[in-house]
Amino acid sequence: MNQHLRPEPVPFIDIAAQRRRLGKSIDEAVSRVLGHCQFINGPEVAQLEAQLAAFSGAKHVVTCASGTDALLMVLMAKGVGHGDAVLCPSFTFCATGEAVALTGATPVFVDVDEATFNIDANSLKRGIASAIKLGLKPRAVIPVDLFGQPADHDAIGAIAEAEGMFVLDDAAQAFGASYKGRRLGAFGLATATSFFPAKPLGGFGDGGAIFTDDAQLAETLRSIRVHGQGSDKYDNVRLGLTGRLDTMQAAILIEKLKIFEDEIAARNKVAERYARGLGNVVTVPRVGGGCTSVWAQYTIRLPKGCDRDGFATALQVQGVPTAIYYPKSMHQQTAYRDFPVADGGLPASETLSCDVISLPMHAYLDEPTQERVIKAVRGAISG
Template sequence: MMEFSGLKAQQERIRPRLEAAIRAVFDHGKFIMGPEVRALEERLAAFAGVRRCLGCSSGTDALLLALMALGVGPGDAVLTTPFTFVASAEAIALAGGTPVFADVDPATRNLDPVRLREALDALKPGLNPAAVIAVDIFGLPCDYPALEAALEGTGLRLIEDAAQSFGAELGGVRAGAFGHVAATSFFPAKPLGCCGDGGAVFTNDPTLAELVESLRVHGKGGHKYDNARIGLNARLDTLQAAILLVKLDIFEEELALREAVATRYARNLGGVPGLGLPPSLPGARNAWAQYTVEVPPHDRDAVAQALKAKGVPTAVYYPRPLHLQPAFERLGYKPGDFPVAEGLCERVLSLPMHPYLGDDEVDFASEVLREALEA
């Protein structure tokens, strides 16, 4: 049986360094906001090319902190994609705002600038347009120049949800540097993942950075017992920061390895009838959080079962668009409102993807998929 898990391979490669970093934290005993947190923030800011990075407890909290720092609350509309993980819209609701969805572009699977503007123009009376959360789905950056053009003159704040795209680029600009503020996740399966939960907020705005720094520690003022505002308990653990510092050392190499895996998949699977390959965007470098193909809807379960029978794991990201999730039923959306997102949810299938997939594993998964589609 082939081994398709990448976390084990990565951790075995750098295990001595990980263990040394963890021991160092135990030696100094500063488990909350220890020196590794600040060191990581400085390195991540430099990597992304922004002035400030602030670590936090998860990618969800990173989005929530960004929204809170922007002042989003009751009566505010925040527009986003229905084709993503629930956290992108959940954070809006947690901040007190109202999620408003706009369909995605079939050419990128990301937020469609034209549909975004249409959704903005069609806002229900009483809702104040406040911000947009653009999600870089599966590691491909959104078309930010087009999104910014669509939002020109609106005054809306643009938030980049880079939970899946940290390490990606568009036009030489790295994920984390788009919009007014960006958020990412360090969930273990992400391109840069820790050994638990973690996240970060990125911005060039010093006022926003100061607010996030306060909000992540219970809204602290001059010290933790001076509470200037209502905040969260959303700090990044020192142990996770220490682990991320080690993983950051090999991150560029792993991004290149992910690209090589994606290139091999594309070479193997190009031209297979009924199969749609992951999209691209001119000038973009994908971080390849997932390698997600599209298969005919009526065949997806059978294809997934055929791969499973041969030991090839698959996943469906995502089986139901957000506007049809029970959690957002109160918003009043119905089937057919966002046909592109709904169609993707019926067709997408993610194949094994990580930096340590061998050529034989990629070739085997590709051949099993090809056979399943031809059956």
């Protein structure tokens, strides 16, 4: 190869490789939907819900149009609104706080643990105190299982119970991970997830789901996702949304779920290779005791003094893409900076926003390609 030619770029997330592996099964699944023409609430939707319930251990699964709708629908079902506070980590994607603000409630941002990137229990306690001082009623906490790793659900659950709050787990990035032997979907009042294409279990478009053991909540959620429908579609008993998952996405997800366990195992092998190859030059992610991760992202922290933009450029030249999740924590963003934060501020979130960077991660990242990534990272750090 001519040394002046740029190397073939490494895919950041390789959806095409998965598509090749699934072969004709997706085409056939889509074709069945095209054959029966039940594009809304076709038989595949209920079939997927049953399979997701069996996979997660949750009693009820309500699929919906996106991970954001999954969060919003639970808050709506619980009547969260003006005067209520919902505690959220600041170091996460904006959908977590956005869903709260859309109900008219106040998101109160709390800090995360620098090692796990997940919600810090002590900051959560301070956030609850801050909310009460402001005259707000703490109603719920939304822990996020960030980058594929579960939050500390025992600690969060205990704090929420002591305060009379419910827990809505945001597992948009972590469906398939487990906490102390139980898969996500079984913690708190409800769990929300996303089937956005880049997620570990992703569709070919938007989609989401809510997991709960509460039969009454599941019934309310099914009404909310169809405009608050009562006995029929012209008897609307509550405010709702157009929150359905369409049949085509359900059919695609049924096929992807069949290989999901195998893909999770492959992602963990990739994460282990990264940890071995990079653990002595950057801060690699650590999985909490008793937890497993689905590695939605492989996020490293650069050493002090390392210029992140320069590092990203050095990798780009080698054909290695990177991404920054998240260059601004939520409380630093224009739409959210006027909402309250926990007493003591959010120093860990702010520090992480300055030094994290994510590397290519997917189930089809073979060893030679990954070696290229590792070599490029080590070269950029030492250079």
